[in-house]
Amino acid sequence: MPSSVTFVNILAVEPDQQQALIELLNEGTERVISKRPGFISVTILASLDRRRVINVTRWESADNVKATQADPEAAELAARTAEIATPDPGIYVVAGEHTR
Amino acid sequence: MPSSVTFVNILAVEPDQQQALIELLNEGTERVISKRPGFISVTILASLDRRRVINVTRWESADNVKATQADPEAAELAARTAEIATPDPGIYVVAGEHTR
Numbered sequence: 283m284p285s286s287v288t289f290v291n292i293l294a295v296e297p298d299q300q301q302a303l304i305e306l307l308n309e310g311t312e313r314v315i316s317k318r319p320g321f322i323s324v325t326i327l328a329s330l331d332r333r334r335v336i337n338v339t340r341w342e343s344a345d346n347v348k349a350t351q352a353d354p355e356a357a358e359l360a361a362r363t364a365e366i367a368t369p370d371p372g373i374y375v376v377a378g379e380h381t382r
Numbered sequence: 383m384p385s386s387v388t389f390v391n392i393l394a395v396e397p398d399q400q401q402a403l404i405e406l407l408n409e410g411t412e413r414v415i416s417k418r419p420g421f422i423s424v425t426i427l428a429s430l431d432r433r434r435v436i437n438v439t440r441w442e443s444a445d446n447v448k449a450t451q452a453d454p455e456a457a458e459l460a461a462r463t464a465e466i467a468t469p470d471p472g473i474y475v476v477a478g479e480h481t482r
């Protein structure tokens with residue numbers, strides 16, 4: 283098991299809801315996710331065609347992800363997210379990194 | 383137009399081909415993509431269920447992405463990638479970043 287994992291949620295959204303989704307994710311990250319044990323960082327990516335948002339969260343371990351998914355505040359945030367977007371979540375590991 | 387953009391390619395792959403795809407992307411990044419004008423960085427994410435790889439590349443501008451897509455070496459790499467995976471590419475901007 284790798285020591286650090288990346289939780290990626292690929293969210294499909296109607297273009298007119300993309301901004302609301304971004305605000306919900308930023309607010310939820312600030313208020314809930316960033317306070318969770320094992321949280322390292324999050325990057326929220328918005329597609330230029332406005333049909334997708336990708337939430338990339340780094341955690342110290344897969345156990346931190348599981349514990350967060352079971353947390354009531356995080357579950358409530360996930361439920362609010364699912365009201366305006368279609369989530370496609372998964373756990374990933376970094377398989378390559380290159381910089382200029 | 384934002385000054386920096388993120389090209390994200392969500393690649394669906396058969397589990398027994400995930401490792402070959404990761405090697406192709408790492409090799410292609412090293413040899414071709416990292417040499418292109420405007421390249422900043424790439425992160426290659428492999429899903430634990432082995433069914434996906436997400437390639438996240440940061441560029442100085444959307445024009446750099448378009449020029450790279452038109453480059454013969456990069457197009458050949460994209461064609462080889464499409465032989466073993468189903469690509470879903472898009473251009474994104476960072477809409478939020480949080481760290482612990």
